[in-house]
Amino acid sequence: MKSFTPEINMNEKVIDIHNLYKSFGSNHVLRGIDIDVHKGENVVVLGRSGTGKSVLIKIIAGLLAPDSGTVNVLGREVDKLDSVELRELRLKVGFCFQHGALYDSMTVGENLAFPLKRNTPKITNAQVRRMVTVVLEAVGLARTIDQMPSELSGGQRKRIGIARTLILRPDVMLYDEPTAGLDPITCTEINNLINEVQRRFHTSSIIITHDLACAKQTGDKIVVMKEGKFVKQGNFEEVFSTQDDLIKEFYDYNFIQ
């Protein structure tokens, strides 16, 4: 459970998705998704692999186009934006990839400086260095600044991925399986970091995961996804107090395993 009470503004929606459908050929991935994320809120989307969770956040980030439905992020309809407007929106929406997606040919410091320099052409090298140091300290990895991504562990790569997103000071964070493939202690560290990002940087987030511990520790609201639809939503206790077979199965698997 969280060690702090997040400041959630229930009157302000940062993400508002209505009746979203997405198919790849004959594979119908999303089948009528409705979801609201309020300012300051962490929403966890929980579901088994292949249920369309990652597709959902890729649509929010404008990486994929929806087939139908509306996707409103920070007051803008994502699929109606031109390239300049989409670029502006992306500065406010951070995306943390499952495996970090760090640039192999750059050091950790260069990975962080790259989006900053590209998006703020007049920034000085001293300012870049300072901001890189600040975010690296925020994720607890200031010492890795000159290391190459190949020298980092899985957990460190994810932390650097989060730092690279934070350097642009986004309002919304999208986490794709932040704890997948990590040991339980590193999972807890990442979950704490997600909460710390919410508290310190006042972000609103969607966290895609199949890890119930992650959902329990980071989520203010949990939605459970099955075959491209949301089948249950609420806080952790509300969702898992049900007798629904799918949810019970999910709960038992995660906590008994």
Added chain:
Amino acid sequence: MDSNIEQPEKPVISKGIDGFFKDIYNIFLFLARIFTEAFKRPIEVREVIRQCYQVGYKSLALITMTGFITGLVFTKQSRPSLSEFGATSWLPSLISIAVIRALAPLVTALITAGKVGSGIGAELASMRVTEQIDAMEVSAINPFKFLVVTRVMATTISIPILVAYTGLVGMLGSFLDIHLNEQTSFISFFQEAFKNIYFIDFITTGVKAVVFGFTIGVVSCYQGYNATQGTQGVGKAANLSVVISMFLIFLEEVFIVQIANSIR
């Protein structure tokens, strides 16, 4: 009946033919995007220079060796035929026509298609499958301009320079053999060599070099940028970059030579 049952999509003609036409359409879109993005500001000068270094400077050792040996071996192979007619004095002229008109652009293009094309294809494919390209996109960076346009520009600029260099070292290789056998001086070798080389030859070779460079850049970037299927896709992209580039280079060679001959 359950509406959620997934039905495979029926191809219009056949899966293979549909895919071929879809590829052609996508390549045209890719080409159009290269030309559109290339002239949009900001121009990625630093990245183009860095890529020119990767494509050009890092290929120099291989190109030097290949060019030199091509000139040397071609001279050695041609000597017996010419000496039968007592025409070994024609060697510099014959070699210069062969090297400048055909061998320098072709050998350089094939070598760089193998070395640089596979490198670009594999690098971009690996970036695609590890979501690094998506990471650029969501960081409000235009990955197409930064990764594709700069590499296509670099190959289009660097390969003509490499072709000129290959021509030079090829002629030096030829000179070495002729000097050792006929004791021809450096100046008389080059005077003889350039007797039958005309302005149109330089223009044709220049055009070939630019076309080959552009082809290698576009093909390898297309294969890498659109890679799928994880690590298997990386190998496939590298392989297809080389195979398709080489195939197109030979087609373009025939096409350009036909046009040049009709002008000559």
